[in-house]
Amino acid sequence: MDVNYVGEHLLPGQIGQFFIVLSFGAALLSCISYFFATKYPEENSWKKIARIAFWANAVSVVAIGATLFYIIYNHLFEYNYAWAHSSKTLPTYYIISSFWEGQEGSFWLWMFWQTILGSVLLFKAKSWESSVMTFVMLCQAFLASMIIGVEIFGLRIGSSPFILLREAMDIPIFREANYLSLITDGNGLNPLLQNYWMVIHPPTLFLGFASMIVPFAYATGALWTKRYKEWINAALPWALFAVMILGAGIIMGSFWAYEALNFGGFWAWDPVENASIIPWFTLIAAVHVMIAYKNSGHSYFTATFLAMISFVLVIYASYLTRSGVLGETSVHSFTDLGMSGQLILFNVVFLVIMVVFLTVKKKEMPITEKDEDIYSREFWMFIGALVLTVACAQIIASTSIPVFNKIFGTKVAPPLDPIQHYNKWQSGFAVIVMILTGFTQFLKYKRTDSRKFLASTVASLVVSLILTAAVVYFTKTYTNLIYILITFASIFCILANIRVLGDAVKGKWKLAGSSVAHIGFGLLLIGAMVAAATNEVISVNNTGYIAVSGFDKVEKPGDNLFLTEGEPVQMGEYKITYIGDSIVAPNTFYKIKYERIDEETGKVKEHFVLQPFAQNNAKMGGLIGTPATKHYVTHDVYTLITAAAAESQATHAKVPAEDKTGFEDYEEPATYQVNIGDTLRYRNGYYVIEGLNKEAHLEKIPKGPSDVMVGLKIKVFSADNKQYEVQPIYLIKDGGVYDFNKDVNEQGLKFRFTGIKPDKDKLEIMVYQKPLPEKKWVVFKAIKFPYINFFWCGTIVMTIGFIMSIVRRNKEEKRKALKK
Numbered sequence: 001m002d003v004n005y006v007g008e009h010l011l012p013g014q015i016g017q018f019f020i021v022l023s024f025g026a027a028l029l030s031c032i033s034y035f036f037a038t039k040y041p042e043e044n045s046w047k048k049i050a051r052i053a054f055w056a057n058a059v060s061v062v063a064i065g066a067t068l069f070y071i072i073y074n075h076l077f078e079y080n081y082a083w084a085h086s087s088k089t090l091p092t093y094y095i096i097s098s099f100w101e102g103q104e105g106s107f108w109l110w111m112f113w114q115t116i117l118g119s120v121l122l123f124k125a126k127s128w129e130s131s132v133m134t135f136v137m138l139c140q141a142f143l144a145s146m147i148i149g150v151e152i153f154g155l156r157i158g159s160s161p162f163i164l165l166r167e168a169m170d171i172p173i174f175r176e177a178n179y180l181s182l183i184t185d186g187n188g189l190n191p192l193l194q195n196y197w198m199v200i201h202p203p204t205l206f207l208g209f210a211s212m213i214v215p216f217a218y219a220t221g222a223l224w225t226k227r228y229k230e231w232i233n234a235a236l237p238w239a240l241f242a243v244m245i246l247g248a249g250i251i252m253g254s255f256w257a258y259e260a261l262n263f264g265g266f267w268a269w270d271p272v273e274n275a276s277i278i279p280w281f282t283l284i285a286a287v288h289v290m291i292a293y294k295n296s297g298h299s300y301f302t303a304t305f306l307a308m309i310s311f312v313l314v315i316y317a318s319y320l321t322r323s324g325v326l327g328e329t330s331v332h333s334f335t336d337l338g339m340s341g342q343l344i345l346f347n348v349v350f351l352v353i354m355v356v357f358l359t360v361k362k363k364e365m366p367i368t369e370k371d372e373d374i375y376s377r378e379f380w381m382f383i384g385a386l387v388l389t390v391a392c393a394q395i396i397a398s399t400s401i402p403v404f405n406k407i408f409g410t411k412v413a414p415p416l417d418p419i420q421h422y423n424k425w426q427s428g429f430a431v432i433v434m435i436l437t438g439f440t441q442f443l444k445y446k447r448t449d450s451r452k453f454l455a456s457t458v459a460s461l462v463v464s465l466i467l468t469a470a471v472v473y474f475t476k477t478y479t480n481l482i483y484i485l486i487t488f489a490s491i492f493c494i495l496a497n498i499r500v501l502g503d504a505v506k507g508k509w510k511l512a513g514s515s516v517a518h519i520g521f522g523l524l525l526i527g528a529m530v531a532a533a534t535n536e537v538i539s540v541n542n543t544g545y546i547a548v549s550g551f552d553k554v555e556k557p558g559d560n561l562f563l564t565e566g567e568p569v570q571m572g573e574y575k576i577t578y579i580g581d582s583i584v585a586p587n588t589f590y591k592i593k594y595e596r597i598d599e600e601t602g603k604v605k606e607h608f609v610l611q612p613f614a615q616n617n618a619k620m621g622g623l624i625g626t627p628a629t630k631h632y633v634t635h636d637v638y639t640l641i642t643a644a645a646a647e648s649q650a651t652h653a654k655v656p657a658e659d660k661t662g663f664e665d666y667e668e669p670a671t672y673q674v675n676i677g678d679t680l681r682y683r684n685g686y687y688v689i690e691g692l693n694k695e696a697h698l699e700k701i702p703k704g705p706s707d708v709m710v711g712l713k714i715k716v717f718s719a720d721n722k723q724y725e726v727q728p729i730y731l732i733k734d735g736g737v738y739d740f741n742k743d744v745n746e747q748g749l750k751f752r753f754t755g756i757k758p759d760k761d762k763l764e765i766m767v768y769q770k771p772l773p774e775k776k777w778v779v780f781k782a783i784k785f786p787y788i789n790f791f792w793c794g795t796i797v798m799t800i801g802f803i804m805s806i807v808r809r810n811k812e813e814k815r816k817a818l819k820k
Helices: 010-039 045-074 080-085 094-099 103-124 127-144 196-213 213-225 230-259 269-298 298-322 340-360 377-399 399-406 418-442 450-475 481-505 512-534 789-819
Strands: 150-151 155-157 563-564 569-571 574-584 587-597 604-610 614-615 622-625 628-631 636-646 672-673 679-680 685-693 708-718 723-726 729-733 738-739 742-743 749-757 762-769 779-785
Touching: 010 045, 010 127, 010 213, 010 672, 010 789, 045 080, 045 103, 045 127, 080 103, 080 269, 094 196, 103 127, 103 196, 103 213, 103 450, 103 628, 127 213, 127 340, 196 213, 196 230, 213 230, 213 298, 230 269, 230 298, 230 789, 269 298, 269 377, 298 340, 298 377, 377 418, 377 569, 418 450, 418 481, 418 762, 450 512, 450 614, 481 512, 512 779, 563 569, 563 574, 563 742, 574 779, 587 636, 587 779, 604 628, 614 636, 614 742, 622 636, 679 762, 685 762, 708 762, 723 742, 729 749, 738 749
Parallel strands: none
Antiparallel strands: 150 155, 563 779, 569 574, 574 587, 587 604, 587 614, 614 622, 628 636, 636 779, 672 762, 679 685, 685 708, 708 723, 708 729, 729 738, 742 749, 749 762
């Protein structure tokens, strides 16, 4: 029996689904038309159709994004994507983040950037348009298929962001016509993703991924159309752009990990991190070999192969992160949406294209009869690219262990300590690459004077040794050989490239961009190594014990300090005080005051307050903390909440209002048998039994002739010298015994006069006290990261270098076009 559901907004989903289907069809039509436009260049009709289909795809992609944002922003929780990734409490910028939290949204983001890049290519590619856009639109068709969400012959293709919640879940609630009235809010954004970096990191990363298709398309298009020597100049600015953007996205991710994801560092060698850095490394290698070929004619095959494999590895990275194969080894991969087969097909198609073109066209590729001279720049650039490729192979092999297990049915365990495992291998590669990057600056293409080369290299090596010794001494990293070697290699690279910059000042600006990028990478590596080698936990707990149940199972007690609100604790040079908190739902911000006090004068030399925040999220396994950091020029102080007192709830919270007696807020009473003149203590002072009042009376309860009504006069003396008088009453009326309590609210006291014991000559009283409010507490960890700013400064300098190189290559391309 069909149910007529109440309150659903079906039109936005129908519009969005229509444009998804249109985007897929238009991308496929554009790809096919560009294919025939390349094959039959004299027929302009194919290119016209291809362009019309491209713009239809572009409009569709924008419409899909606008519709999905409308659904999320207006909290239309009848749609599964809106319910699963957003909630009403999210501010607008986090609603934007929730847009690409799920697989469907991130695929759309990839499509969007590819649409922008395709639009630029339409105007800039000129004679390359048809061949290049064939592969761009083939990729666009695959991406559209990932979100199409249709079923053909029982086979599900893609996962649509416009599927209804009742279609995604089969639970009894959806048998009710008005089920939406029962869904008051969405599932919300993952707490780890509620950070401003989530707004900018994924778009940057996906722009990097999207831009990797362009060098692939130029290289493949060149082999297809036999324009073997022309593609390097056209593709080089795009390759540099892709390296710059993807690198910026990766560094943003590391900064996010450092600032927000409580990894306690900027790189954890998580499989998802590895999946993004692998194609970046291979494209960096490709750029260097492309430049070598451009200047010497050597290594054409290698340049082409690296440009093509870089994009294939982007697709492989998507398979790793989206197929669910990394579910147990990565903290932030996507869950499997049943698209594993599609992702494999996506990967296989582009891999086959690469292999077929490289194999079939191998004999036609340009080759140089003369081998590279060992004293030539192109030879060592090739060696450097080879080392980078081997480094990538090691990362791929280790990261792909779950894939190998799935394919071959093996049970090989991933590295128990990923950081130690990858550092052991990659540190050696880093030393070699940085030394090669350094001395290659003293070489020229084709042939170099060996004596000049050796003199320049030896001089730089000597200065590098001296500077390395100084850096090692001041940073106290002299106990770790590999850190010393990486520092030496990075300093050597920086010095060698500074010499090139010196030539640039004299007017030779051609190599300035690459030198600036190399200097930036050297600074980045020094910062990473020094921070990793010298970071120290400063919240040292000498007792090795934290009085929180189960804490030692999730954290090291010796690295954490317990703070009670308002009670300062000494932590090295700092006095630390937990001074309170504030709540901005769903997060609680904890105020941790740091003070450095002059030991001689006792004056505060420096003070600041950090506000790390956390939220208790049962779905994420408990307390999810986000650190706060104090930045200095020479170091950072990083503070993270690792445990906190649960919000205290009154014991009577679940007691229905009609059943409340007024005693729920008090502790169990104490019963005393007293005499007139007795003094008894309570938590905040004492009270005296002063006497009986036989003339006591109660409003609304008249005293009968045979009734007994007696008041007990009690005087309370508080610790702050305040006095309070109360008179609880004991009543015998019509054979029944009653008592009427009296309160001293200011002291949290309640008195009952419950009995007269003539046989003992005693009076019985019951005294209730409100419990002391539980003091708030937190457990926190503080880490000092020395010289981390080298890492961030290196990132900025490297990006500037890439921009300079892109501008230079574009100018060269324009000059060549004008000459033609």
